[in-house]
Amino acid sequence: MSKKQPVLFIGHGNPMNAISDNSFTKSLKKISENIEKPEAILVISAHWQTRGTSITASDNPRQIYDFYGFPEDLYRVVYNPKGKKELSSYIVKALNEVDTTVIGVDYWGLDHGSWAVLTHIYPEADIPVLQLSLDAGLDEKSHYELGKKLSFLRDMGVLVIGSGNIVHNLKEMGRETYSEPHPWAVEFDRYISESIIAGKHEKLISYKKAGECSELSLPTDEHYLPLLYIAAMQNEGEKVEFLFDEIHHSSLSMRCLKIG
Structure with a gap:
């Protein structure tokens, strides 16, 4: 019997992190040290938006380089785990039984919300994704x-991973990784983070009530939404551990956390 898995939220930030050696990627490399090797990984990535909910349904998902204009070295990164x-x-059937329609598709694969972080966490690519x-x-x-409906997977x-960013405003990015964070991003x-620690999930759901700082931090919501899936899987009494908490390029929160 497999041990119950924790859940992770990873602030993935700039695609260049896939080939960078910095404080963030160093923190990713340590994550698997304290997690029993999972049977499989399910990633909820900010970079795959659809009408209706879809899940990859291929034993050999393709690697997607869903960005352009980056150095050639980034396009040479190969991360090709099996699918399952x-x-x-099984997930499609289980969700359909609770009146939630999800369809399996084979046109998609693993975008950089998945492989750019997993290449550091599980570099051997020996776990189905x-x-x-x-x-x-x-x-x-x-x-x-x-x-909540997906929490049975634990x-x-x-291992369920949400991949996005709590603060994600590309128009307000600073040029350097360690450019001074904008005050609204810090706020x-x-x-x-305080809402997560306090277990106040309603504040996470209604994050727009935070006011101007939320509007500036999230001009669009796709990078934030994976966090809601991860928070929803928290069981009563489970602790939250922040694995990384820096803000890069002034407007990208790289905060990462583990629950359970």
Whole structure:
């Protein structure tokens, strides 16, 4: 019987982190040291938005370089784990039984929200990886509730990872990695992190009530939504551990956390 898995939220930031050696990537390399090797990994990535919810359903998912204009070295990164079509079908069936429609698809694979972080956490690529899309038609509460419905995966030995950023404003990025963070970025990152620690999930769901700092931190919501899935999987009494908490390029919160 596989041991129950924790859940992770990874602030993935700049795609260049896939080939960078910095404080953030060093922190990623340590994560697997304190987690029993999972049976499989399910990533909820900010970079796959769909109508309706989809899940990859291939035993050999392709690697997607979903960015342009970066150095050639980034396009040479190869991360090709197996998928697990059988598990994908099981998830689809389980969710359909609770009146949640999810479809398995083979046109997608693993975008950089998955492979750019997993290449540091599990560099051997020897664990099957699936990816779940974000339904662009759902509101925040519905994303959170879907996360709750997926929590059974933890007991199956599946490591669920949300990959996005709590603060993600590309228009306000500083040129350097360690450019001074914008005050509103610091404010919103603190607001969310304190809400997570306090277990105040309603504040996470209604994050827009934080005011101007939320508007500036998240001009769009796709990088934030994976956090709601991860928070929803927290069981009563489970502790939250922040694995990394820096803000890079002035407007990218690289905060990473583990629950359980």
